[in-house]
Amino acid sequence: xxxxxxxxxxxxxxxxxxxxxxxxxxxxxxxxxxxxxxxxxxxxxxxxxxxxxxxxxxxxxxxxxxxxxxxxxxxxxxxxxxxxxxxxxxxxxxxxxxxxxxxxxxxxxxxxxxxxxxxxxxxxxxxxxxxxxxxxxxxxxxxxxxxxxxxxxxxxxxxxxxxxxxxxxxxxxxxxxxxxxxxxxxxxxxxxxxxxxxxxxxxxxxxxxxxxxxxxxxxxxxxxxxxxxxxxxxxxxxxxxxxxxxxxxxxxxxxxxxxxxxxxxxxxxxxxxxxxxxxxxxxxxxxxxxxxxxxxxxxxxxxxxxxxxxxxxxxxxxxxxxxxxxxxxxxxxxxxxxxxxxxxxxxxxxxxxxxxxxxxxxxxxxxxxxxxxxxxxxxxxxxxxxxxxxxxxxxxxxxxxxxxxxxxxxxxxxxxxxxxxxxxxxxxxxxxxxxxxxxxxxxxxxxxxxxxxxxxxxxxxxxxxxxxxxxxxxxxxxxxxxxxxxxxxxxxxxxxxxxxxxxxxxxxx
Ligand code: NAD
Numbered sequence: 001x002x003x004x005x006x007x008x009x010x011x012x013x014x015x016x017x018x019x020x021x022x023x024x025x026x027x028x029x030x031x032x033x034x035x036x037x038x039x040x041x042x043x044x045x046x047x048x049x050x051x052x053x054x055x056x057x058x059x060x061x062x063x064x065x066x067x068x069x070x071x072x073x074x075x076x077x078x079x080x081x082x083x084x085x086x087x088x089x090x091x092x093x094x095x096x097x098x099x100x101x102x103x104x105x106x107x108x109x110x111x112x113x114x115x116x117x118x119x120x121x122x123x124x125x126x127x128x129x130x131x132x133x134x135x136x137x138x139x140x141x142x143x144x145x146x147x148x149x150x151x152x153x154x155x156x157x158x159x160x161x162x163x164x165x166x167x168x169x170x171x172x173x174x175x176x177x178x179x180x181x182x183x184x185x186x187x188x189x190x191x192x193x194x195x196x197x198x199x200x201x202x203x204x205x206x207x208x209x210x211x212x213x214x215x216x217x218x219x220x221x222x223x224x225x226x227x228x229x230x231x232x233x234x235x236x237x238x239x240x241x242x243x244x245x246x247x248x249x250x251x252x253x254x255x256x257x258x259x260x261x262x263x264x265x266x267x268x269x270x271x272x273x274x275x276x277x278x279x280x281x282x283x284x285x286x287x288x289x290x291x292x293x294x295x296x297x298x299x300x301x302x303x304x305x306x307x308x309x310x311x312x313x314x315x316x317x318x319x320x321x322x323x324x325x326x327x328x329x330x331x332x333x334x335x336x337x338x339x340x341x342x343x344x345x346x347x348x349x350x351x352x353x354x355x356x357x358x359x360x361x362x363x364x365x366x367x368x369x370x371x372x373x374x375x376x377x378x379x380x381x382x383x384x385x386x387x388x389x390x391x392x393x394x395x396x397x398x399x400x401x402x403x404x405x406x407x408x409x410x411x412x413x414x415x416x417x418x419x420x421x422x423x424x425x426x427x428x429x430x431x432x433x434x435x436x437x438x439x440x441x442x443x444x445x446x447x448x449x450x451x452x453x454x455x456x457x458x459x460x461x462x463x464x465x466x467x468x469x470x471x472x473x474x475x476x477x478x479x480x481x482x483x484x485x486x487x488x489x490x491x492x493x494x495x496x497x498x499x500x501x502x503x504x505x506x507x508x509x
Contacts, residue, residue, distance in 0.1 A: 027061065028115045028209070030108075035065045035232045036215035038078040039225025045070050050234035052208060055121040055392050056347055056356045064208045064232045072200070072244035075229045079171040079198040080250040082226025087168050087196045091145045094194055098142035100221040105135040112182060112213055117347040119207045120178050121355040121392070122309060124348050134183035136474040137190040137490065144495050145194035161506040166499040168196030169276060170252030173245035175266070177258040178358055179312045181207035184257045185214055187478070187489045188278075193227065195498035197252070200229045202241050204258075206358055208232040239265070246270040253278070255497065257314075260438070260483050267486075278487035278497045280314070281480060282412045283440030286433035287317035287469075288455070290426070291325045293445035294467070299333045301469030302418065305443055307342060307396060308470075310354050311416040312362070314484075315441035315463060315472060319409050320420045321429045327400075327422050334418065335381050335398050342396050342416075344387055356392035357415055363392050366415035369408040370397060373419060378402045383416075404432050412438070426451060434460045439481030441471055 033049070034041035043049075048066035053059065065071070105112065113127035122130065153162040172192040176184040185201055192199050203211035211230045218228040233241050242262075246254050246269035253276035256266050260281040270277045287305055289298045305317035322330050347355040357363050363386065370384055383397035394415060402409065402419035409419065423429045433442060442459040445467050446452055456464045462479040465471040472478055477488035487497050 027118055029111060030115045030213035030216065031062050031118075031209055032212055032216070033063055033065075034212075035067060035071070036212060036219075036228075036230045037071075037075045037226075038082070038229065039219065042071075044068065045074075050205065052119060052206070054118050055206075055358050058391055061118060061209070064212070066234045066237055067231045067241065068233070068237055069240050069244050071231055072202075072241045073248060075200045075231045076171055076173070076244065076248045076250050078226045079200050079229050082224060083168075083170055083198040086198050086224065086227050089196065091148065094145045094196065095142045097221055097223055098138050098145065098190060098194060101217055101223075102135050102138035102142065104217045104221055105131060105138065108213075108217065109135075112210070114348070115209050115213055116181055116207075117355070119209050120181060120358055121347050123352045123355050125350055125353075126309060127347075130180055130183050133472070133474070134180075134186040137183070137186040140474045140490070141190035141194035141495065144191070144492065147492075148195065148495065148499065155505075159507055159509045161509065163504045163506070165502050165504060167502055169498050169500055170197060171250055172197040172199045172498055173251045173254045174199055174201045175242060175245065175254070175256045175258065176201065176203050176211070178204035178206035179309060179314070181210035182214065184280075185211055187494070188255045188257070189214075189228065191489070191494040192255075192498045193223075195495050197498045198227045198229075200231060200245065200251070202231050202233065202238070202245065205233065205235045205238065242266055243269055246275060247272050249273065252276065253498065255487075256280070263485070276497070278489070279480075279485040280478070280487075280489060281440075281483060281485045282438060283314045283316070283461075283480065283484055284318045284412055284436045284438035285315060285441040285443060285461070286319050286321055286429075286459070288321045288423075288429050288433060288442075288444035289323060289326065289330055290429070290444065290446040290448065290451060291323040292447045292451075293323075293326070294447065295326060295330055295333060297467060298330065298445040299337050301443060301445060301465070301467070302334055303337055303341060304469035305465070306418050307338075307354065307416055310357060312358065312414050316414075317418070317443055317469070318413060319404075319432070320418055321423050321432055322420055323429075324422050324424050327420070331381060331398070331400050331420055334420075338382050338396050338398060338418075344389065344393060344395070354396055354416060357394060359392060362414060363394055366394055366397075366413055366417060369406075369413045369415075370399070370417065372407040373399055373402055376403065376406055378406065378419065404435065410436075426455065430455060430458045434458075437483040440484035441465070443469060443471075
């Protein structure tokens with residue numbers, strides 16, 4: 001049963017773990033070297049570790065456990081044990097714990113943001129924004145916990161009554177990416193915990209510290225041991241952990257955010273045990289500017305939709321479709337905005353807007369896409385090369401005369417590159433926009449009311465921004481069409497991923 005710990009208010013800045021050891025690091029009080037299972041800070045059973053580096057400097061940040069199958073099995077069994085009492089806690093108890101966690105995230109906002117910047121290079125101002133977005137999930141689902149409703153249904157005979165109730169699924173296995181290392185965890189975990197599920201989180205090998213910081217805060221908030229668990233592994237052990245999370249009989253569901261390629265592997269594995277699957281996968285968002293658009297507003301939206309997180313966002317605009325009558329004007333205004341507004345530099349500097357890419361592999365992919373476009377007739381308007389800071393810095397790039405057949409229009413670039421494609425008719429723009437297996441976000445600018453409805457309905461994607469470059473909020477559902485995913489996160493729908501419906505037929509009346 002839930003202990004009275006959850007009503008005890010701990011000193012807000014206490015960073016003392018349950019073993020009584022104060023965590024010390026010159027770079028962040030949240031950097032630690034153990035995973036978190038059953039309320040204990042644990043090493044990998046085989047003693048393995050892997051290194052975590054700062055992508056901006058290449059600097060060593062620390063090591064964390066490189067866990068294997070047996071650790072994942074132990075975490076799932078532990079979470080299942082905790083589920084036996086967590087599932088029957090009062091909704092209000094879960095509400096209070098989630099609120100307390102939300103409050104702790106606000107109190108530690110600056111340290112948590114710094115941690116994100118250290119492990120993935122996100123500019124500090126954006127990292128603070130991510131912490132606020134991540135915390136908003138806790139606040140939202142704290143309330144949703146008390147709004148899990150069922151149904152009373154008209155029975156087919158007089159002797160029966162029909163009722164539908166909702167119950168938590170069990171252990172929710174969560175696998176998350178590096179690009180929003182904190183928010184992609186809370187968007188899942190807050191809903192799961194609110195529903196009455198316990199969770200096992202496997203964060204990206206690039207960003208384990210944000211997940212471990214969240215574990216530390218759940219402990220401080222007073223969540224019972226085993227309700228929130230974090231297992232860490234290197235890339236080479238990720239598939240083994242993923243296999244256990246998808247197939248172990250005590251893992252009730254798998255929720256994954258990451259690449260479409262890995263999502264497909266996990267879905268196949270989950271099929272074996274008919275697990276509940278939720279997938280938030282890659283995107284390839286079109287950004288269309290029609291002839292009636294307010295061009296200045298479209299440039300503001302484009303800057304937001306493209307350069308946030310250095311172009312490493314699943315909802316980031318990847319293909320800019322510009323009407324031929326305004327193509328040159330839009331191109332020169334976007335070039336001016338890029339040159340005057342984007343500041344490359346040290347992620348810890350509040351004025352910096354462009355940090356490094358996550359690793360060398362990401363830089364090489366961006367370079368390959370730019371080369372392919374240029375080799376096939378596109379021209380570089382801004383950037384196009386690596387920044388002199390070295391490491392993983394690439395200059396924000398604007399390309400014109402891009403064709404839909406080029407590599408960067410066929411696959412997610414995941415970098416600060418804006419390719420401009422020319423179109424003449426609405427039908428042509430919609431057809432190019434939908435000509436992809438992805439369907440996460442889509443944006444367009446127009447002042448034509450009827451066109452706004454037509455195009456919003458015609459775009460094959462789960463999120464549409466009309467005259468708007470930022471579409472994710474906690475209040476509205478986040479989901480992909482086609483190969484961008486299955487299921488919704490955030491909003492009133494998010495909690496459904498972690499609930500089962502049960503029909504109760506009461507007879508003999
Ligand atoms: P990734 O698929 O490489 O890795 C995601 C996670 O899966 C990591 O934790 C990784 O360790 C793990 N993983 C890798 N191989 C695995 C395997 N075989 N089995 C089990 N787990 C495995 O993705 P990434 O590079 O971390 O993130 C970038 C991708 O995520 C982009 O495609 C982006 O569009 C997508 N993304 C989607 C959303 C969304 O909500 N739709 C949000 C953020 C990122």
